[in-house]
Amino acid sequence: MAGQPRESGEGRRRDFLLTAGIILGSLIVLNLPPGSQRAVRQFLRETVLSPLLEINGAIARMRERALDFNVLRAQMDSVTALVAAGRTLAEENRLLREVLGLAERELHRVRAATVIRTGTPGAESVFLLDAGSSHGVRPFDAVATEAGLLGQVQEVLSEQAVAFDWSHRDFRASAMTPDGRTHGLVEAARGGYREQDRLILRGTAYLSELDAGEELLTSGRGGTFPRGIRIGWIAEPAEASAGWSRNYYVDPAVHPGAATHALVYLDSAADSLAVDPDSASGPGPPVPR
Amino acid sequence: MSIRVSLLCGGLVATHLLLHVALGLGKAAPDLAVVALLLASRAVGSAGGAAAGFVLGLLEDAFSVVSFGANVFAMSVVGAVAARTRELFVGDSIPFLAVFLVVGKWGRDMLVWLVSDAGGRAPFNDFALLESPLLALYAAAVGLVARLVFARGPLSR
Numbered sequence: 001m002a003g004q005p006r007e008s009g010e011g012r013r014r015d016f017l018l019t020a021g022i023i024l025g026s027l028i029v030l031n032l033p034p035g036s037q038r039a040v041r042q043f044l045r046e047t048v049l050s051p052l053l054e055i056n057g058a059i060a061r062m063r064e065r066a067l068d069f070n071v072l073r074a075q076m077d078s079v080t081a082l083v084a085a086g087r088t089l090a091e092e093n094r095l096l097r098e099v100l101g102l103a104e105r106e107l108h109r110v111r112a113a114t115v116i117r118t119g120t121p122g123a124e125s126v127f128l129l130d131a132g133s134s135h136g137v138r139p140f141d142a143v144a145t146e147a148g149l150l151g152q153v154q155e156v157l158s159e160q161a162v163a164f165d166w167s168h169r170d171f172r173a174s175a176m177t178p179d180g181r182t183h184g185l186v187e188a189a190r191g192g193y194r195e196q197d198r199l200i201l202r203g204t205a206y207l208s209e210l211d212a213g214e215e216l217l218t219s220g221r222g223g224t225f226p227r228g229i230r231i232g233w234i235a236e237p238a239e240a241s242a243g244w245s246r247n248y249y250v251d252p253a254v255h256p257g258a259a260t261h262a263l264v265y266l267d268s269a270a271d272s273l274a275v276d277p278d279s280a281s282g283p284g285p286p287v288p289r
Numbered sequence: 290m291s292i293r294v295s296l297l298c299g300g301l302v303a304t305h306l307l308l309h310v311a312l313g314l315g316k317a318a319p320d321l322a323v324v325a326l327l328l329a330s331r332a333v334g335s336a337g338g339a340a341a342g343f344v345l346g347l348l349e350d351a352f353s354v355v356s357f358g359a360n361v362f363a364m365s366v367v368g369a370v371a372a373r374t375r376e377l378f379v380g381d382s383i384p385f386l387a388v389f390l391v392v393g394k395w396g397r398d399m400l401v402w403l404v405s406d407a408g409g410r411a412p413f414n415d416f417a418l419l420e421s422p423l424l425a426l427y428a429a430a431v432g433l434v435a436r437l438v439f440a441r442g443p444l445s446r
Binding site for chain 1: 310359
């Protein structure tokens with residue numbers, strides 16, 4: 001079933017030139033500088049795609065409201081118990097900080113946001129938040145759910161922000177065990193399929209071996225993520241660097257596809273062990289063990 | 290392009306955006322944008338096909354942080370090449386249309402893979418030989434049904 005040319009020579013030439021021009025234009029778009037790419041993306045999201053994103057956000061909010069009341073009640077009971085237990089700890093912490101001459105512990109301001117996830121190609125590790133610069137959100141702010149660390153903000157508009165989750169290839173977080181003895185750097189480890197993605201903890205000390213199931217938290221090093229957000233649990237050892245360091249696969253605490261609601265940490269992580277500048281005598285007497 | 294085919298292609302694009310952007314279904318929903326592009330390209334010529342691909346690719350890339358422009362390039366090329374097929378193959382028989390849609394969708398995915406950032410793309414074997422062909426079959430099946438139900442008759446001018 002062979003076809004035949006249907007246009008005159010002049011028409012074909014014009015068609016060819018137009019086609020070549022458009023493909024050249026697409027190559028230019030592909031190689032635009034990051035700032036221009038961001039501007040085009042923002043324009044499209046705020047204009048043509050805005051109604052669709054509104055629908056997506058409304059569905060996400062409805063899904064949140066449909067959560068089982070008993071599950072929410074159980075979560076609230078757990079949080080209430082934790083807060084009650086923490087009241088005396090806060091007092092102890094304040095007294096010990098005074099003795100050691102440490103600065104007052106800073107509390108992080110957070111902003112609740114709905115997670116909006118689109119299913120377009122190329123946006124697999126990316127999600128939107130319905131909070132932006134007008135709410136105090138800034139690039140590189142940490143995003144977490146009640147289960148643990150979800151990702152990091154990348155682009156901020158006035159009422160919206162774009163973030164990537166931990167499965168993104170650029171995701172990195174400094175991590176530690178809850179006792180603070182083992183530190184390392186967590187990054188995404190791609191599986192054969194996206195559903196098999198998990199995290200890998202790199203650069204832990206060779207002599208400090210970790211067991212499966214051990215919890216990992218953000219260490220706050222580097223100042224990007226606040227200290228103490230749960231990242232996940234050690235799954236199994238990965239490769240070791242000949243006597244220097246060990247790597248471990250980590251089961252993430254948060255499955256990005258299931259997240260509908262998140263908290264954005266608005267302030268950069270403060271050093272919780274900073275010395276109080278007003279403390280003239282420096283650290284106080286050593287505390288007896 | 291007939292009004293019926295225009296409405297079909299417009300409807301496919303609107304449904305695609307609804308399923309992928311508004312409902313966020315991801316790969317659970319077929320890629321109807323490429324189906325619409327392939328059907329429209331047979332009727333509008335290579336420049337029109339490339340232009341339609343450019344616009345559709347731009348919409349898809351609005352959420353792509355790492356490989357911005359990959360969809361724009363792939364869809365433009367697919368639109369242009371799909372339009373040239375009417376000079377090689379006449380008629381819109383179901384077997385031809387099925388192969389056309391499968392190859393078009395698979396070719397688009399391959400182009401996206403090729404120009405995407407190397408660190409963020411899936412392993413080639415898994416993607417090119419398993420995931421992408423399955424997605425192409427899915428899109429082609431839905432596209433064929435839509436074509437048969439909503440726009441019978443020739444696509445080409």
